[in-house]
Ligand code: GTP
């Protein structure tokens with residue numbers, strides 16, 4: 066038997082499901098534009114979690130190494146990031162996803178209202194989406210999970226730079242660096258609020 070990797074026979078569908086969900090998001094955006102609303106997001110990024118990262122995550126969480134754990138316990142094999150211009154756009158996107166009939170929000174974490182202690186801000190959703198593809202759970206035909214991270218451009222810039230530095234250097238050991246990063250995150254958050262206020266003022270003057 067050839068080893069198919071942790072996603073097994075389901076691996077070949079992941080990319081297609083990611084693309085389908087990204088298309089559905091772009092349809093939501095187009096509908097907003099057609100209704101003379103501002104765009105929902107600046108850009109979308111999608112990724113499939115690498116098999117070795119998924120094996121590492123399952124081991125770390127104490128799950129058995131199986132497709133079921135990778136797709137049904139971890140729930141972030143498919144990841145989509147929605148990068149928005151303004152904070153309001155993040156919440157508008159979430160409400161449209163809540164109302165959408167093609168997905169169900171099964172978990173949410175609001176790291177915008179309550180940022181992580183290091184300053185990380187983002188809104189995380191786990192969506193359960195129905196697809197025509199076979200699913201790992203026979204009792205749950207054609208369902209896959211997708212992790213969606215929604216954040217502003219400012220939050221995204223911070224998270225990218227922090228991620229880059231965290232992986233290249235051991236910043237956790239430096240209290241000063243951790244403190245400076247937190248300060249940057251809070252300054253960016255304050256800019257997001259100012260920008261939101263400016264947009265509101267512009268709308269009122271229109
Ligand atoms: P893991 O997926 O094992 O991390 O656990 P979880 O699903 O409980 O974590 P959570 O929802 O808090 O975070 C999931 C993802 O958010 C991570 O894989 C990162 O992409 C992102 N994330 C969370 N915290 C941070 C952070 O402090 N800095 C950065 N740059 N990204 C973060």
Ligand code: MG
Pocket residue numbers: 141212
């Ligand atoms: Mg996760």
